[in-house]
Amino acid sequence: MITKGQERCLYVFPMPEFQRIAGQLRDQPMTHKAARAYSRVFFASAHDEVPDKQGRVTIPGHLREYAGLSRELVVIGASSRVEIWDKQSWESYLADSEEDFAGIEEGVLPGGM
Template sequence: MKMLLGEYSPNLTDGSRLALPKKLREQIDEDTVILTKGFEPCIFLYAYSDWLNETAKHMENSITEHTTRDLKRYMYSSASDVSIDGQGRLVVPPMLLEYASITKETSLIGAGDHIEIWNPNNWMHYIESVSKNLAKL
């Protein structure tokens, strides 16, 4: 079972390439990943096999349910299968970079079963908000 952990700050290089940190690459251990819109303004990255497992859960739900249709449209319409090259880099599609407001700097977050790619300022504001809400508990 994968356990993707940690926070990293790799920059995008020319051609919208992102180098995955070695610890995360070793956990993914596949040559193809899926990138799609996250629920906050970030990008979700799943190992291909994990994506198949995750989507199998949603496929069981009936398309007659409005929320099921919305979720499927949201996640699948923006999904791209992306290859990881021999140096551990992948190319992030421009549409996803625009969605997440990423130009060069990134915050890469291990989120257990997937990775999230954030604009560093958005990540900082998000985590501050979460911290304040947790402090109220």
């Protein structure tokens, strides 16, 4: 499943992971405004894309536009998903984020790694 991700990238999930996240979103109370907003965008933009015989996947136009995908892409592994970025957007994000990454002291990883 391909859908809009945060920071203007695309998220690609294997179906079992997409279904797990869908279940978590369904479990949120309908009164939770942020959960409603996230669910709308997440599900409305989701596409079940099946690779062709050569393993290629078509990215729908509205998702290419959302992520600003140009000719050069970056595909990264991000735990239970793959992210697809426009190369220039990824490089900009990485440049902006590396200082924050280097300065993270605790709270992100269990055990305080």
